[in-house]
Amino acid sequence: MIREPLIFEISEKGKRAFSLPELDVPSKKDILRNLPVRDEIEGFPQVSEVEIVRHFTRLSQTNHCIDVGFYPLGSCTMKYNPKINEKIASLLEFNSSHPAAPLDLVQGNLEVLKTTEELLAELTGMDAFSLQPSAGAQGELVGMMLIRAYLGERGNPRKIVLIPDSAHGTNPSSAHLCGYRVQEIRSNKKGTIDLKSLAQNMTEEVAALMITNPNTLGVFEVDIKKMAEIVHSKGGFVYMDGANMNALIGVCRPGDMDVDVIHLNLHKTFSTPHGGGGPGSGPVGVKRMLKPYLPLPIIERKDGKYFLNFDRPKSIGKVHSFYGNFLVIVKALAYILSLGYEGLKEVSEVAVLNSNYIRKSLEREYYLKYKTPTLHECVFSDKFQREHGVGNIDIAKRLIDFGLHPPTMSFPLIVRGALMTEPTETESKRDLDLFIDAMKQISKEAKKNPEVVRSAPHTSYVRRLDETSAARNPVLMWMEKKKIK
Amino acid sequence: MMAKIGISSLDELFSTIPKDIMLKRELNVPSPMTELELIQLFEKITQKNNYQNYLSFLGAGAYSHVIPYIVDYLSSRGEFISPYTPYQPEVSQGTLQVIFEFQTLICQLTGMDIANASLYDGASAAAEAVLMAHRLKGKSKVIIAKTLHPHYRRVIQTYVKNLGVEIEEIKYSETGEFDLKDLRKKLDDKTAAVVFQSPNFMGIIENLKKISDLAHSVQALSIVVVTEPVSLGILEAPGKLGADIVAGEGQSFGLPLSFGGPYLGFMACCQEYIRQFPGRIAGQTKDVDGKRGFVLTLSTREQHIRRERATSNICTNQAWCALRATIFLETLGREGLKELAWQNIQKANYALEKLSQIKGIKRKFKGNFFNEFVLEFSGGFEKISGFLRKKGIIGGLNLGEYYPELKKCALVCVTEMHKREEIDKLAAILKEGVKEK
Numbered sequence: 001m002i003r004e005p006l007i008f009e010i011s012e013k014g015k016r017a018f019s020l021p022e023l024d025v026p027s028k029k030d031i032l033r034n035l036p037v038r039d040e041i042e043g044f045p046q047v048s049e050v051e052i053v054r055h056f057t058r059l060s061q062t063n064h065c066i067d068v069g070f071y072p073l074g075s076c077t078m079k080y081n082p083k084i085n086e087k088i089a090s091l092l093e094f095n096s097s098h099p100a101a102p103l104d105l106v107q108g109n110l111e112v113l114k115t116t117e118e119l120l121a122e123l124t125g126m127d128a129f130s131l132q133p134s135a136g137a138q139g140e141l142v143g144m145m146l147i148r149a150y151l152g153e154r155g156n157p158r159k160i161v162l163i164p165d166s167a168h169g170t171n172p173s174s175a176h177l178c179g180y181r182v183q184e185i186r187s188n189k190k191g192t193i194d195l196k197s198l199a200q201n202m203t204e205e206v207a208a209l210m211i212t213n214p215n216t217l218g219v220f221e222v223d224i225k226k227m228a229e230i231v232h233s234k235g236g237f238v239y240m241d242g243a244n245m246n247a248l249i250g251v252c253r254p255g256d257m258d259v260d261v262i263h264l265n266l267h268k269t270f271s272t273p274h275g276g277g278g279p280g281s282g283p284v285g286v287k288r289m290l291k292p293y294l295p296l297p298i299i300e301r302k303d304g305k306y307f308l309n310f311d312r313p314k315s316i317g318k319v320h321s322f323y324g325n326f327l328v329i330v331k332a333l334a335y336i337l338s339l340g341y342e343g344l345k346e347v348s349e350v351a352v353l354n355s356n357y358i359r360k361s362l363e364r365e366y367y368l369k370y371k372t373p374t375l376h377e378c379v380f381s382d383k384f385q386r387e388h389g390v391g392n393i394d395i396a397k398r399l400i401d402f403g404l405h406p407p408t409m410s411f412p413l414i415v416r417g418a419l420m421t422e423p424t425e426t427e428s429k430r431d432l433d434l435f436i437d438a439m440k441q442i443s444k445e446a447k448k449n450p451e452v453v454r455s456a457p458h459t460s461y462v463r464r465l466d467e468t469s470a471a472r473n474p475v476l477m478w479m480e481k482k483k484i485k
Numbered sequence: 486m487m488a489k490i491g492i493s494s495l496d497e498l499f500s501t502i503p504k505d506i507m508l509k510r511e512l513n514v515p516s517p518m519t520e521l522e523l524i525q526l527f528e529k530i531t532q533k534n535n536y537q538n539y540l541s542f543l544g545a546g547a548y549s550h551v552i553p554y555i556v557d558y559l560s561s562r563g564e565f566i567s568p569y570t571p572y573q574p575e576v577s578q579g580t581l582q583v584i585f586e587f588q589t590l591i592c593q594l595t596g597m598d599i600a601n602a603s604l605y606d607g608a609s610a611a612a613e614a615v616l617m618a619h620r621l622k623g624k625s626k627v628i629i630a631k632t633l634h635p636h637y638r639r640v641i642q643t644y645v646k647n648l649g650v651e652i653e654e655i656k657y658s659e660t661g662e663f664d665l666k667d668l669r670k671k672l673d674d675k676t677a678a679v680v681f682q683s684p685n686f687m688g689i690i691e692n693l694k695k696i697s698d699l700a701h702s703v704q705a706l707s708i709v710v711v712t713e714p715v716s717l718g719i720l721e722a723p724g725k726l727g728a729d730i731v732a733g734e735g736q737s738f739g740l741p742l743s744f745g746g747p748y749l750g751f752m753a754c755c756q757e758y759i760r761q762f763p764g765r766i767a768g769q770t771k772d773v774d775g776k777r778g779f780v781l782t783l784s785t786r787e788q789h790i791r792r793e794r795a796t797s798n799i800c801t802n803q804a805w806c807a808l809r810a811t812i813f814l815e816t817l818g819r820e821g822l823k824e825l826a827w828q829n830i831q832k833a834n835y836a837l838e839k840l841s842q843i844k845g846i847k848r849k850f851k852g853n854f855f856n857e858f859v860l861e862f863s864g865g866f867e868k869i870s871g872f873l874r875k876k877g878i879i880g881g882l883n884l885g886e887y888y889p890e891l892k893k894c895a896l897v898c899v900t901e902m903h904k905r906e907e908i909d910k911l912a913a914i915l916k917e918g919v920k921e922k
């Protein structure tokens with residue numbers, strides 16, 4: 001395979017891939033006279049069009065992606081992204097309308113936003129949504145801010161947010177960014193929140209409980225209503241991280257579980273493509289009492305016309321340059337409409353079916369710390385393989401040799417050597433079996449020939465990379481040879 | 486599969502969920518649609534828009550620019566759209582190398598040492614820069630130019646509200662520039678940072694050096710916000726004029742207007758602040774065979790490791806938008822970006838000259854500008870704006886909505902996308918409109 005250089009390394013003076021029509025107004029030579037002007041953009045590339053096309057095409061071919069194969073990255077819901085949604089989002093009036101356009105010229109856009117808000121409210125049982133947060137983490141931050149604004153208005157914003165030790169890293173980080181101290185609550189033997197320990201920790205200084213349901217182990221928090229009762233009895237709020245809603249759509253609704261605030265990840269549950277890390281969209285849903293605090297503006301309808309309401313004195317303010325990741329929202333709406341209620345329910349059913357099939361097929365080869373039944377994902381660990389000196393990272397890297405993407409390993413922190421596996425509903429039995437067979441084979445190799453696992457991957461474009469030296473001696477941009485000291 | 490799991494109906498999969506929570510009715514969602522029905526429905530919805538039939542001079546943080554076709558072509562490859570964050574570098578070299586090239590391009594443009602892989606949008610990038618300065622300096626006051634995009638100011642307000650940061654705003658001068666006198670009055674040793682935009686919201690190019698020097702005189706950081714980065718094709722890099730952090734919006738680089746999103750927040754800073762820098766960063770390293778490769782690095786700053794003590798809560802970012810910007814910038818290249826900037830400044834100047842000759846219309850600010858400028862209409866903008874609308878033109882942004890003292894003014898944006906005839910048409914119709922009333 002050709003080793004693809006950096007574009008800067010193939011740059012040659014005078015090459016170009018772009019031209020503009022000739023300037024059609026009289027050119028004023030002295031226009032830059034009083035300005036701090038630069039000469040050349042030092043180091044900027046000069047290449048031809050075909051070189052760019054080959055550069056990016058070759059680079060793309062070194063990526064694993066959904067369009068190529070199985071991607072059971074737990075918690076990230078790496079489902080297939082229907083292609084028609086890309087086409088819809090590229091319709092000219094959607095993708096070329098200016099955010100400050102007069103509202104009567106963008107009624108279609110506002111209809112998309114309002115319809116999506118209403119459908120998400122129906123799917124989750126919440127009373128209102130804001131679509132402005134750009135991703136789940138920003139949704140969490142907004143959710144925390146809403147709670148703080150509500151409590152603050154009543155005299156005491158409180159100091160603490162309770163978060164289970166199994167939570168995703170953005171939860172504590174978002175609570176902190178909203179000015180709260182994070183108090184961790186330990187999970188019990190079942191991997192869920194312990195009611196007693198919650199009751200002990202729940203005081204009148206606690207603003208909220210941040211809960212993920214199903215949690216990051218894939219386990220449904222069966223006591224959620226009791227938890228809500230405990231939290232509400234002390235005047236606190238229940239925030240639900242809805243990253244795992246792919247297990248629940250059409251089955252049950254957070255709103256009916258006495259959840260007060262929730263964020264969704266449209267780039268997970270609602271199939272919008274992950275784009276190599278983004279963009280996503282993290283809508284926030286609330287119960288009625290928190291509605292006055294939602295970000296500005298909110299969309300309203302009057303006499304059959306949509307308009308933006310900025311006149312909301314209690315609002316936490318603006319959180320996005322404009323109205324959120326609009327085109328991502330368009331794709332999510334197209335997804336919801338293509339499936340309808342029955343299709344959405346089937347999504348959850350098959351997602352849970354697929355996950356349980358994997359769990360059942362691998363539970364002898366891979367240790368399951370928690371035996372509690374799981375929904376859309378399950379978290380294996382490397383406990384058995386560790387006895388042979390093979391860790392979760394080795395297993396992950398070996399999977400690459402089978403043309404598969406590894407599971408999530410960075411959390412939940414309560415499982416050492418975690419392999420958080422989420423197949424999603426879009427995978428066929430054949431694809432699941434490929435993964436299962438590969439995992440079984442790796443488990444065998446770990447016993448008989450651990451070195452082949454420890455030195456994996458063997459077939460990829462690059463082999464195992466030295467992450468330690470990358471962090472110790474950071475090289476974060478390309479520099480011309482002569483400049484490197 | 487059900488036999489393997491040991492169930493006889495799909496309902497059993499959900500048997501752990503308490504009965505009283507289970508949905509007992511069908512949800513109120515329209516019936517499923519085929520692909521054909523779906524596209525027909527959305528085409529109908531787009532017909533309720535009617536922006537494309539207008540000749541528009543809107544800018545104000547979202548700019549209409551040329552997008553070379555290969556940006557669409559290459560960025561729509563499934564290998565770029567359908568993976569996630571490159572947690573497994575061995576199967577993500579494409580994404581990682583693109584991020585590394587993006588970081589390099591942003592550093593070259595801004596003159597800074599390090600850049601991250603992207604943030605949500607310009608406004609949140611500005612807010613992250615403020616939070617970063619607050620952490621670095623441990624001081625509570627942040628000074629912000631009133632000519633920073635009004636939405637950005639509001640987003641910053643939202644972000645800092647609960648963190649004990651106090652904000653003071655600096656007026657703009659008669660020329661539309663940052664008011665240095667006002668700054669001198671308000672600067673003190675409690676100041677963590679001075680935040681300003683260039684070209685500013687009125688389109689005016691600021692004196693970065695002077696403002697930065699003043700900020701530095703009290704050990705405050707100079708944070709430069711750029712909402713129209715095409716300007717960097719021609720203007721000196723902020724890093725060479727004293728900026729400590731540059732944050733901004735990269736929409737101009739190959740992203741369609743998209744009714745405001747997804748856009749591209751970017752951020753760059755000096756080497757010494759790296760530990761407080763937010764967001765993902767790609768770095769270069771080697772594999773076990775000594776081959777060059779790229780990985781996400783310095784992740785001990787990030788939420789998945791540092792949790793509540795992370796430098797930011799960001800996880801999913803705007804990677805695909807950064808990919809488009811990378812393709813865009815590499816396609817335009819050294820000459821192309823310069824030429825693009827040159828055409829923008831030339832056309833905007835042509836337009837201003839033409840429009841300010843019309844009786845009843847006046848250039849509001851004398852300062853140098855890039856591709857936006859403010860016009861004052863002696864009879865107010867609202868009526869004229871209605872007249873233009875009837876003639877198929879959106880003349881600009883009504884500034885009165887954001888600055889009550891500028892209620893007769895409009896912010897007009899002219900880019901390479903406007904043909905000379907179109908500028909002339911705006912002038913002709915404005916002339917008519919001013920007379921009309």
Ligand SMILES: Cc1ncc(COP(=O)(O)O)c(C=O)c1O
Pocket residue numbers: 075076135136137138168170171212216241243244265280281282799800801
């Ligand atoms: C459980 C959970 N919560 C929150 C997040 C954060 O969402 P985002 O990456 O969209 O900010 C994630 C995703 O990575 C997650 O898996």
